[in-house]
Amino acid sequence: MKRLKIGLLGLGQVGSGVYSILKSKGANLARKNGTAFVLEKIAVKHSIKKRAVHPNRKQLTTNTRSLVRDPKIDVVVELIGGIHPAKELILSALRSGKDVITANKALLAEHGRQIFGEAKRLKRHLFFEASVGGGIPVIKVVREGLVANQIRSIYSIINGTSNYILTKMSEEHLDFKEALKLAQKKGYAEADPRLDIEGIDAAHKLTILASLVFGGWVNFKDIYVRGISSIRSEDISFAEEFGYTIKLLAVAKKTADGIEAHVQPTLLPKSHVLSNVRGSYNAVLMQGDEVGDILLYGRGAGSKPTGSAVVSDLVDLARSVDSDHSFAPNLKPLKVRNISSLLSRYYLRLHVVDRPGVLAKISEVLGRQKISISDVIQKERRLGSVVPLILLTHGTQEHSLRRAVHAIDRLAVLKEKAQVLRIEE
Amino acid sequence: MKRLKIGLLGLGQVGSGVYSILKSKGANLARKNGTAFVLEKIAVKHSIKKRAVHPNRKQLTTNTRSLVRDPKIDVVVELIGGIHPAKELILSALRSGKDVITANKALLAEHGRQIFGEAKRLKRHLFFEASVGGGIPVIKVVREGLVANQIRSIYSIINGTSNYILTKMSEEHLDFKEALKLAQKKGYAEADPRLDIEGIDAAHKLTILASLVFGGWVNFKDIYVRGISSIRSEDISFAEEFGYTIKLLAVAKKTADGIEAHVQPTLLPKSHVLSNVRGSYNAVLMQGDEVGDILLYGRGAGSKPTGSAVVSDLVDLARSVDSDHSFAPNLKPLKVRNISSLLSRYYLRLHVVDRPGVLAKISEVLGRQKISISDVIQKERRLGSVVPLILLTHGTQEHSLRRAVHAIDRLAVLKEKAQVLRIEE
Known part of the structure; x- marks a missing residue:
């Protein structure tokens, strides 16, 4: 039987998931795929530490x-x-002739052109199913299952922490801080939660x-990013009165003028399929030119779901080791449209x-930017x-809205800066 | 460049989809995959006929x-x-040394052991992504994306026609016949709709x-099947009053006592993720032991969505032509539990x-089978x-319920036979 010898970097949450899946199912996977998966070495920070899993001493090393x-x-x-x-470890592995599997979304997003480029040049495989959507096989689906399609748009909820917080705020009427604390208690949010709640992880x-x-490389820095920390429970209640939920939505579309790509808290109609994605679940809704709408939904994080994705990459790698097909995305930069x-x-x-006369005054400021109001709630x-x-506007360009809001914020009747959220239909 | 020479049997709805995708995207797919997809021959019933697509004469043959x-x-x-x-054509193709791609669910379900067995014996590839869930890459996901998982259960809506009819009955208060007519007018239902509305296609x-x-072969004849033709709009209204929708649900579970597998109209809580699958859409909800719940949703039929699935099989085949991995399911028969x-x-x-005293009498009959009532609606x-x-019961075994209903149907106060539907939570 062929043997695939694995060097594991890291034995944290995801590493432990991979370890325990290989331990419990390795023999079965080997039998089905004709390849034995051998965990040769595991690099950890501290060789003696309390862990969920217990590799034997000889497997462990601190020398990455x-x-x-x-x-x-x-x-x-x-x-x-x-x-x-x-980054240095992956590049070194590729240059030493090894294939690489990674779950590292930050690295691929910020240095993907260099890393994919190097893998391509060296004809090494670089698999990354676990980097997006945790246990959901979204990379496999877009790359293989939907190979006959041009994807026109992506609407996604891909940060479980933010979605958990927004769900708790909506269903249990918590404010942002309370919901964040709960997420930390449940292990859904890190001690430093900024990557999650500021939208960076989703971006x-x-x-x-x-x-x-989209057939080219999107520069991470070109994506407009705004997190959920400014959302108040009153925003969620008002949105609900108008028939909307608030979700941290990651959107990308191909348009004639370039790529549209942004991450921000967004009002979505309650009847929208993504409105029903609750708690720490993730979902990716795509529109393909042949297949139409397609939705994938599941656990976007966690030891075993993410471990499941890493192991599927190992099996794919075992099947494609002899092929020189490196599956790298096209690295030509794509133009991303400015949000404005x-x-x-x-x-x-x-x-x-x-x-x-307050409403009249505000309508007048909006009118100067040719923005018309579709709905109003005025309470208490x-x-x-x-x-x-609360005002909902008809369609307008972001820069007109920004100009109007800038003027509104300076009106004497305004007691704090305006909250502005995008609405998707 | 390698060439994959294709013989297409049939140029109906799905065949036309495949033809037009290969025509518009063949060059691009060839470039990306290093294989040219050549449509060598197309077998049709009538060589001269009005069609959505127009292959040249030389490609067409009537000699399958x-x-x-x-x-x-x-x-x-x-x-x-x-x-x-x-069946005969596929077996003949395999025996002539060809790989086979099929969208034929009836054939695979009823003669799968023979056909998969023959493909395995001859070491030919047999791909069938389009046979389940149309454009949704569900076969790829369970076989590759979730390879690290044992799937414990499947809850699915996999007949678009029935789901369209039930959605129209629910949202536009049509009765079954009106909704069926509408489905036929829209092209969602065949002139002879029995395979769809009687649940056979879903089974x-x-x-x-x-x-x-589940790692073995499920005999199609062991699956309990009941369609939607007995559902009345009053059933849908009553279910809604209790907080349920009615869906044609195809369920399979692995239990300690064998496989549970059935297709029947079922009451589902409105908050259930499958309750929001509307119109002709399909959805498959699975529980994996590592990944947890995962849902795939999309178009379960149609020329281009199904064509998209067939073309993804062609690309997969181009990549695996040299491998002798036939990917056949395990053909050892599995024990399916009797529904009773x-x-x-x-x-x-x-x-x-x-x-x-009517309710008392009926409760007494149910009580004799140790069935207790959880909810009652009595109208007008x-x-x-x-x-x-309308009665909802607590949990009971199907055979107890059948016995009770048999007795209830013979009571003098009953004016027509009881309607009985399963509830899933």
Whole structure:
């Protein structure tokens, strides 16, 4: 039987998942695929530490640099995350003639052109199913299952932490801080949750997905990113009154003027298929020119779901070791449209002093930018006190809206800066 | 460049989809995959006929038997459907050394052991992505993306026609016949719709899917099948009052006592992810032991979606032509549990003469089988007239329920036979 000798970098959450799946199912996978999966070496920070899994001492090493150059190893599985030293280790592994499997979305998003380029040049395989959507085989589906399609658009919920927080805010009427604490308690959010709640993790994944389906490389820095930390429970309640939920939506579309790509909290109609994605689940909705709408839904994180994706890459690699097909995305840079030129409807939440003529004044400012109002809610009216005034606009370009909001924010009746959220239909 | 020479059997809806995708994207697919896809011959019933696509005369033949033995052809794509002559043609193609791609769920479900067995014996590839879920790459996902998982259960909506009819009945308050007519007008239902509305098509697909994921062959005849033709709009309204939708659900589970597999109209809570699958869409919800719940959703039929799945098989074949890995499911027969031993809650709709003591009498009959009632709706009460009485039961075995319903149907107050539907939570 063929043997695929694996060097594992990292034995944290995902690494432990991979380890335990190989331990419990390795023999069965070997029998079905004609390849034995041999965990040759595992690089860890501390060789003695309490862990969920217990490899034997001889498998463990703290020397990552020698692991990635070890001639006994065929494939390096990088699960340490972050940019450094993951980048140097992956490049070193590729240059030592090894194939690489990684779950590192930050690295692929920010240095993908260099890393994919190097893999291509060296004719090594670089697999990354676990980098987007955790256990959901979204990379396989877009690359193989939908190979006959040009993907026109991606609408996705690809950060489980943010979706968990927004779900708790909506269903249990928590405020943002309470929901974040709950997420941390449940292990869904890191001690430093910024990558998740500021939308950066979702933008990393969107970079990879968009670069894969639009036939060129999307620069991570060109993606407009805004997280969920400014969302208040009142925004969620007002959105609900209008028939919407608020989701951290990662969107990419191919248009005649370039790629549209952004991550931001967005109002979605309750009847939209993504509105029902609750808790820490992820979902990716794509439109293919042949297949139409297709949705993939599942666990976007966690030890075993993500481990399941890494192991599927190992099996794919075992099947394609002899092929020189490197499956690299096209690395030619794509033009991403500036967010200011995009057309959308908007939700505005203003805290104003309730005084006659306030709505007229605000409508006038919007009117100057040719923005018309489709819906209004004005609550708890008490003359002279500060009350929320909620407006939904008709479609307008972002730059017109920004100009109007800038003017509105300077009105004397405004008691705090306006909240502005995009609406998708 | 390598060339994959294709013989196409059938140029109907799916065949035309494949033809037009290869025509518009063949060059691009060839460039990306290093293989030219050459449509060598197309077998049709009538060589002169009005069609959506226009192959040149030389490609067309009416001689299916010589096509499947033509030494110039590498792969036969069977898209004529039905059992005969599709079966004989596929076997002949395999025996002539060709790989085969098919969308024929009826054939694979009813004769899969023979056909997969023959492909395995002859070391030929047999691909069938389009046979389940149309454009949704469900076969690829379970076989490759979820390779690290044991699938524990499948809950699916895999007949678009039935789902379209039930959606129209629910949303536009049509009765079954009106909704069926509408489906026929829209092209979602055949002139003879029995395969779809009687649940047989869904059971065919469930046979294939269950056989693939449970590690042995499920006999199509062992699957309990009931279609939607007995569903009335009143059933849909009553179900809604209790917070349920009615869906034609195809379910398969692995249990300690064998496989559970059935297709039947089923009450599902409105909050269930499958309740929101509307119109002609399909969805497959699976539970893997590592990945947890995963859902795939998309177009389950149609020329281009199904064509997209066939073309993805062609690309996969081009990549694996040199491998002797035939990917056949395990053909050892699996024990399927008799439906009568399964436990479930039930919905009962009785038309009874409204008379004092009716509910007591019916409860007594149910009580004799140790079935207890969880919910009751009794409407339009007018002493002496016939009124609907709706009961939801607690969990009970199907055979107890059948015995109770048999007794209830013979009560003098019953004006027509009871409607019995399973409830899934």
